[in-house]
Amino acid sequence: MEILLNGTRVAVQPGQTIMQAADSAGVHVPRLCNYPQLKPSGACRLCVVQVKGARGLVAACTTPVAEGMEIETDSPTVADARRDVLDLLVSNHPLDCFHCEACGDCALQDYAYQYGIKEGSYDGARRQVEVDDRNPFFRIDYEKCVLCGICVRMCDEVMGYGAIDFAGRGFTTLVSTPYGVSLDDSACVFCGNCVQGCPVGALVPKSQVGAARAWEMKKVRSVCPYCGVGCAIDVHVKGNRIIKIEGAESPANHTMTCVKGRFGWEFVHHEDRLLKPLVRRADAPRGAVGREWFEEATWDEALAAAAAGIARVRDGVGPDAVAGLSSAKASNEENYLFQKLLRAAVGTNNVDHCARL
């Protein structure tokens, strides 16, 4: 199937949307409400394009291509309409990019830059709603919300929780929990995939607030240390400190994470975290806990002490007096070696695995 895209013949697949066809052809059509994992909703209207013979402009994200379709993605009519739509959004958006956490990573800012919009030209009412930071993980700034609905659809289509939806009508429309209760009291599980999907600064992890600008952070690709699913994550770091974690594309998770993977990393920088092996002092009374009864050791010393302890029990009481419990945080290969150690070196089948974290 062929279409005429900005005067160029382009081969397309039947069933593709105009946006998908344009993406494949390397033509970028502006968009705010489109998100790869979600069904297109046609809400933001930034992706409007001109199709010969169609009434008005059509949304590229929701309109399927048809044989011989003649499409203009940036004709004067399209550019003027798109600029006006952007203008409407900017006119109802705080222009505090100086201290907005999304600055440098904001679709609205990028398009305003591209279309030369310094400030909104429509003066009049502004959405005035207080920031909601009632939940422990992220901040909701309604004034920055562009009502693209990605958060709503993420929660509904991908997560299946439906904790939030649009409330109110027209100019006073807001994304809300039922009756505006705190997310804590809603169906929300704080997976935070809505936060990652937000194209502007309306949803920001609290760990990021005041901590780093978008361009200061380095993204380090890693694998979530929690359960066995093995979600790919991007650890955003500034210096040697984590600022936030986002899901990354992988067959296991397609950019999604759960609450632990995204927000459960405070232990990394916690003062109680062990950075070196500790060996129990010989004079420690039975049952004593607390750091004062341990002393720092090298890995060799620590492993030798552990091996000696296990060997003593094995030889003194018998191999079945020893049991091993492994962790899902370890890799498959490490877990294989661990059971091998218990069976071959210790001589017991007492080996198990938490598998549930």
Add this chain to the structure above:
Amino acid sequence: MAERRGRILIGAGTCGLAAGAGAVWAAAERALTDLGLPDTPVIGVGCIGYCQEEPLLDVELDGQRFTYRRVKPDQVKRIIEKHLAGGQPVTELLLGECVDAPNPYPTLPFYAPQNRVATRNCGFIDPTSLSDYEARGGYMALRNALAKPPHDIVEAVKASGLRGRGGAGFPTGRKWELAAKSPGPHKFLICNADEGDPGAFMDRSILEGDPHAVIEGMVIGAYAIGADEGYIYCRAEYPLALERLRDAIEQARQKGYLGNNILGTAHSFHLHLKEGAGAFVCGEETALMASIEGRRGMPRPRPPYPAQAGLFALPSNINNVETLAAIAPIIRNGADWYAAMGTAGSKGTKVFALTGQVNRTGLAEVPMGISIREIVYDIGGGIPNDRELKAVQIGGPSGGCLPASLLDLPVDYESLQREGAIMGSGGMVVVDETTCMVDFARFFMAFCARESCGKCTPCREGTTRMLEILTRICDGNGTMADLDRLERLAGNVKITSLCGLGQSAPNPVLSSLKHFRHEFEAHIRDRRCPAGVCKNLISYRIEADKCTGCVLCARNCPVEAITGEKRKAHVIDPEICIKCGACFDVCKFDAVIRG
């Protein structure tokens, strides 16, 4: 005195009840008891369309039907005593003598040009009685239809030229054809009874006055497209219509017109009633379906069209109340009969809700192609107080204002569209020189801004911005730059919005700018409201020569802004005056000048 066979009919639609039909009804029951005629039936009929003259009480006697207008409860006993019992009509209270036919009152100017198809039974039958409906040929069309293959029904509706009466005007037969082609076995047929345009009430009137007409149209439609389940989505603000529908569905079910194996055939159709929750946008078909599904009523993009994936993602077909009410007559009388009415592109009849500054208001069903002039002057009786007609607003908040110079425009889909209005659901608001077109456009924009669902940017933000600009102009703070910006924004909201609400919300502004630009400019350039409506732009003063010092104005001024001695010229203090216009309205000597 020989006993006469007669009955009393009372116009008891919502409009009639609002005008006091309830008290008239009670008075009639009382009078019949007092006069020893307790067995005489008193029937509450639906609205016959002449809302202006309600409450209406009809005496039906010996095959003749007489209508009494603006009946007061204390007149009822006299009417019944003299007319029903005595056989002598009370002529001074009469509206006219009615012939029981689709065209009632052939001698009354309000009815003479009408041709009632969708509203054929409204005002003639007891809407709570299935046998009344059947007595006038009800469900005959269904019997005819079920004897033919479904394809023939689709073809007949196609040939009739019937187009969707809800606003968009899509050919009904083609819609049915698409739905019929979609694979079954499970399909839906939905009736859109979420009538929401300000000033439009024909759907309510049909549902209240003849609910079986809609149900019969639905069963026929369901047979034609192969639907086995249906919904009537009716707004909760129509409690009487809902009650009538609930009862009618149950009656039809018991009589075998609904349910399994209708009239002994293989066709089954189960019909549900769903109440809306008060959102205008739920009249948009995709939002309507979302609402039935229990989700927030918000439109979604098409495709997929309802015929492919509609309600619960199954093939669905949505028709408006008035469209469905026209189906049975088309099947009964033939497509040619219907197609013979109207114009080349717009066949049949359309119900208009005639309101505003016109002498006779109400519902009028007329053949397509009739001129605006005929509707306003022949049916509507012209403008009260010999004022000048300024504009006719057609199509509600999605429609447009047409100026007096277009009075001879034929009312059909194509002509209206060409001039910037739309047929819409058939609201027709007549406006005279005392209406400010900027303020009028602002009214409709305020409605759209309030009813925008908030999903797409141009409608959500744009309607409010247009409203703000219009308000600025009305307040006398507008600039010529505002006018350009308004026009540009209106154009962009029209072409970029997701659904019909946003795409048509700019129509009142664009058509007003097209035909009444000078009024906008007067507000901006001259700081003057030519109609004398916009408070910031008018002032009141008293012309000393004309003032007789009758003190009527001073007595009616709510803020004591008018002073003066008796029998001497009075003066208005502009500092105190709130420009309510009370003095202007009460002055008998035209001494109060608005400027």
